[in-house]
Amino acid sequence: MNNYETVFILTPVLSDVQMKETVEKFKNLLTEQGAEIVNEEDWGLRKLAYNIDKKTTGFYTFLEFKADPSVIEKLEINFRRDERVIRFLTVKQDKFAYEYALKRRNNKGGKKKEADPSSAESKKRKDNVQVSESEQPELTINEMED
Known part of the structure; x- marks a missing residue:
């Protein structure tokens, strides 16, 4: 047995119930033929990169x-x-x-690394710095016209 992955796009005019029935149809087809489903992901309604049959969106399933x-x-x-x-x-x-797929599946629910609090404070300090009037460069007449 080989490992496969498939992505299919369903027409956006389907209701959620019809979309789920269609996905179940293909999952049942696979299991009836002796396939073992390892992972299923519903990517939801997404915009297509280009129009397909005059449609701009579709339900993605992986x-x-x-x-x-x-x-x-x-x-x-x-x-x-x-x-x-x-x-x-x-x-x-x-x-x-x-x-890679195995790592991606196992890391799916993992926590993202939190930023170092000291670096977050330094970013805040940089954003809140105000330049006093004496520190602002003077503009010449030529620079003002540009």
Whole structure:
């Protein structure tokens, strides 16, 4: 079994219920064919980079799964036949992509590093500095005309 990831874009005219039903349809198709779904991410309604069928947005869904190569052919045939899918891409993960995906999944809920409080204070000081009138450079007549 190989590791795969697929992203598909659903038409934006679907309701949330219809969108979830469509995603479930493809997940069930994978599991019926013996695939193991490793990760699922709903990226929500996003703007498309360019218009597809006169649509500017779409519902993005990302799936990672383990499956035999024959499953991919059946999955893509179903993507092509379903009118609700406007684009899809399925990629076989190599070992480096698999390791990266594993790290990304494990770090998904992790905390972001907090900034050093002393550096935050120094930024505040720089922003609040006021220049007195005596320190401001004088403008000559030529500089004022420009």
